[in-house]
Amino acid sequence: MILSIISAIANNNEIGRKNELLWNLPIDMKHFRKTTSGHAVIMGQKTFESLGTTDGIPGRPLPNRRNIVITLDKDFKRTDCEVVYSIEELDERLKDTMEDTEEAFIIGGGQIYKLFIDKADKLYITHVDAEFPDADTFFPIIDSTKWKIVSEDKHEKDEENIYNTNFVIYEKQ
Ligand SMILES: NC(=O)c1ccc[n+]([C@@H]2O[C@H](COP(=O)([O-])OP(=O)(O)OC[C@H]3O[C@@H](n4cnc5c(N)ncnc54)[C@H](OP(=O)(O)O)[C@@H]3O)[C@@H](O)[C@H]2O)c1
Numbered sequence: 718m719i720l721s722i723i724s725a726i727a728n729n730n731e732i733g734r735k736n737e738l739l740w741n742l743p744i745d746m747k748h749f750r751k752t753t754s755g756h757a758v759i760m761g762q763k764t765f766e767s768l769g770t771t772d773g774i775p776g777r778p779l780p781n782r783r784n785i786v787i788t789l790d791k792d793f794k795r796t797d798c799e800v801v802y803s804i805e806e807l808d809e810r811l812k813d814t815m816e817d818t819e820e821a822f823i824i825g826g827g828q829i830y831k832l833f834i835d836k837a838d839k840l841y842i843t844h845v846d847a848e849f850p851d852a853d854t855f856f857p858i859i860d861s862t863k864w865k866i867v868s869e870d871k872h873e874k875d876e877e878n879i880y881n882t883n884f885v886i887y888e889k890q
Pocket residue numbers: 723724725726731732733734735736737738760761762763764765767787788789790793801802803804824825826827828829830832854
């Protein structure tokens with residue numbers, strides 16, 4: 718299995734505030750949907766809650782993807798997505814259910830990126846050219862001695878997307 722991380726990060730690695738994103742960038746939403754559709758997505762319980770509600774209950778699985786939520790809360794149960802209670806359980810689950818060539822995506826948030834950045838094979842990072850001093854959640858430092866840029870795709874801001882963006886793919890050196 719190929720383990721990838723996907724995230725959109727600002728100039729100081731800011732990714733969120735008060736369990737929400739810091740921006741509305743349709744270009745990045747489209748990129749995220751296109752990149753992850755048809756694949757497994759793995760997220761922390763907080764990010765799952767940030768995606769919306771289901772019948773009034775916090776948490777909403779992303780359509781057209783296998784959703785896996787990681788939590789330490791043994792009482793957290795869902796019927797509309799998979800739940801794992803530790804990294805070890807996640808590792809076992811993925812080993813048992815994924816082919817070697819299949820790609821799974823860690824989609825956040827801050828705590829979960831930190832847990833997985835050293836295990837990941839590939840990073841899909843949208844660099845958002847802006848600063849958010851009130852951010853409370855951050856992506857870990859991308860160590861340039863460990864990660865090599867393999868592609869870049871820059872987009873100028875426009876009426877819909879108010880910040881310049883750069884879609885960068887990093888692979889482990
Ligand atoms: N910019 C982006 O690309 C992006 C992407 C995703 C999310 N975000 C933002 O990131 C923020 C959320 O991130 P966050 O760091 O607060 O939360 P998070 O990483 O989404 O989830 C944290 C939760 O994961 C579970 N967890 C943590 N360590 C664990 C472990 N070792 N084993 C099992 N479960 C574990 C815990 O769930 P329990 O508390 O249930 O035990 C913990 O509360 C939001 O603002 C969101 O909008 C940004």
